[in-house]
Amino acid sequence: MLELKQYIKSYFGVVDTNDLDKIVSLFKLTTIKKGDFLLKSGKQCGKLSFVQSGLLRTFISTEDKEITQWISTKGYFAADLSSFIFETPSHSSIQALVDTEISTISKNNYKLLGELVPKWHELEKLFIVRCFIILEERIYRHLSMTAEERYEYFFENNKELFNQVPLQYIASMLGMTPETFSRIRRKQLS
Amino acid sequence: MLELKQYIKSYFGVVDTNDLDKIVSLFKLTTIKKGDFLLKSGKQCGKLSFVQSGLLRTFISTEDKEITQWISTKGYFAADLSSFIFETPSHSSIQALVDTEISTISKNNYKLLGELVPKWHELEKLFIVRCFIILEERIYRHLSMTAEERYEYFFENNKELFNQVPLQYIASMLGMTPETFSRIRRKQLS
DNA sequence: GTAATTTCTTGATTTTTGTCAAGAGTAATG
DNA sequence: CATTACTCTTGACAAAAATCAAGAAATTAC
Numbered sequence: 001m002l003e004l005k006q007y008i009k010s011y012f013g014v015v016d017t018n019d020l021d022k023i024v025s026l027f028k029l030t031t032i033k034k035g036d037f038l039l040k041s042g043k044q045c046g047k048l049s050f051v052q053s054g055l056l057r058t059f060i061s062t063e064d065k066e067i068t069q070w071i072s073t074k075g076y077f078a079a080d081l082s083s084f085i086f087e088t089p090s091h092s093s094i095q096a097l098v099d100t101e102i103s104t105i106s107k108n109n110y111k112l113l114g115e116l117v118p119k120w121h122e123l124e125k126l127f128i129v130r131c132f133i134i135l136e137e138r139i140y141r142h143l144s145m146t147a148e149e150r151y152e153y154f155f156e157n158n159k160e161l162f163n164q165v166p167l168q169y170i171a172s173m174l175g176m177t178p179e180t181f182s183r184i185r186r187k188q189l190s
Numbered sequence: 191m192l193e194l195k196q197y198i199k200s201y202f203g204v205v206d207t208n209d210l211d212k213i214v215s216l217f218k219l220t221t222i223k224k225g226d227f228l229l230k231s232g233k234q235c236g237k238l239s240f241v242q243s244g245l246l247r248t249f250i251s252t253e254d255k256e257i258t259q260w261i262s263t264k265g266y267f268a269a270d271l272s273s274f275i276f277e278t279p280s281h282s283s284i285q286a287l288v289d290t291e292i293s294t295i296s297k298n299n300y301k302l303l304g305e306l307v308p309k310w311h312e313l314e315k316l317f318i319v320r321c322f323i324i325l326e327e328r329i330y331r332h333l334s335m336t337a338e339e340r341y342e343y344f345f346e347n348n349k350e351l352f353n354q355v356p357l358q359y360i361a362s363m364l365g366m367t368p369e370t371f372s373r374i375r376r377k378q379l380s
Numbered sequence: 381g382t383a384a385t386t387t388c389t390t391g392a393t394t395t396t397t398g399t400c401a402a403g404a405g406t407a408a409t410g
Numbered sequence: 411c412a413t414t415a416c417t418c419t420t421g422a423c424a425a426a427a428a429t430c431a432a433g434a435a436a437t438t439a440c
Contacts, residue, residue: 060330067333069326082323085316114312121311122304126275128318133272135325136259140250142332143257143365147427166387175333180427182389336428337397356417370397372419 003052004103007075011130012123019117026112027103038078038094038102045083045090047104051076054100057169058092068172071097071165073158078102081131084110097165147176151184193242194293197265201320202313209307216302217293228268228284228292235273235280237294241266244290247359248282258362261287261355263348268292271321274300287355337366341374 072078083090171181246262262268273280361371
């Protein structure tokens with residue numbers, strides 16, 4: 001659970017050591033095999049998962065295609081936040097792209113955090129604000145950049161992903177077809 | 191401040207009447223004239239504004255263009271959340287599109303809420319989660335829909351906006367040029 | 381290690397969207 | 411009310427991106 005502790009420290013700054021231990025103790029380390037689902041759409045998202053190692057893909061399926069919303073790498077969380085918080089059926093599915101180690105906390109334990117850790121809701125708020133800002137920036141890129149510029153930006157910030165996951169998923173996440181992705185990629189390589 | 195009270199009630203469900211009064215009392219009703227700025231990029235966003243009546247536009251300026259991120263109608267909030275929460279310079283500007291009545295809370299008063307209202311941070315969290323979900327859905331539409339489909343969707347849900355604001359702002363918000371917007375619009379009208 | 385499956389690339393073509401430029405319509409100002 | 415500034419529309423064209431189809435390349439499974 002070392003990674004998780006470090007994450008919380010670095011994200012929330014000074015957290016009381018006791019509180020930190022309480023938080024981390026409610027997470028459970030598990031392993032999920034490549035291809036397995038952490039969450040299927042329609043089910044309630046009953047846990048929040050922190051990636052210790054490996055890769056998770058969050059996506060939405062429609063009749064004719066899958067839209068990849070997010071790829072969670074080491075140090076990121078994965079969940080359908082809406083489903084997790086409001087306990088509604090999830091629209092998204094989450095699948096492991098490789099064998100993945102995660103620290104998960106169940107919704108029940110998550111609720112306990114509010115009681116056990118005095119400043120929990122404040123930390124939680126900061127966490128979600130950060131998620132919000134990430135999405136805000138992402139929308140801005142969709143409004144202001146071409147497919148090629150979005151590729152460039154993503155590549156610069158996630159080079160290591162390009163030889164770890166099927167590129168079609170990255171293409172989908174960036175809002176373009178695999179063919180367009182491939183053509184942009186060739187240009188950038190040469 | 192009636193609208194604001196109703197908003198809080200409907201969003202957060204049962205809130206203690208005392209708490210509700212405390213929250214609302216920290217907001218101040220003001221008027222902002224058409225064209226005036228509520229926030230300029232580079233400045234810190236020092237307040238959170240709830241639109242009682244009128245329209246606010248949140249946008250980002252680049253060298254050659256303006257990207258409209260959001261238009262706040264009656265019953266919505268406006269702020270650069272990142273700047274407001276973390277007290278950093280804002281990337282966005284906010285401008286009134288018509289004479290607008292807003293209930294604003296200063297950052298200082300906002301901080302007081304955490305002390306005055308026991309469950310504040312929980313309510314705050316729920317508020318931000320809802321903002322997060324709105325963005326998540328918006329990204330999904332960018333990943334899965336064409337300009338025409340995004341137009342359709344927005345039109346169905348915001349018909350009243352179309353004869354209140356310059357259409358170029360809606361076009362920008364939907365990630366298309368005014369020309370494309372105009373052409374799609376003609377198709378839909380016929 | 382080979383067959384089967386999936387993923388990626390490439391070309392040809394179509395569709396969508398953007399750009400540039402000009403003009404019409406509308407609103408704002410003195 | 412006339413002039414000035416926006417805003418919207420339209421056309422012609424260019425560029426970007428999607429689609430369809432076929433074949434390589436890489437992975438997975440037996």
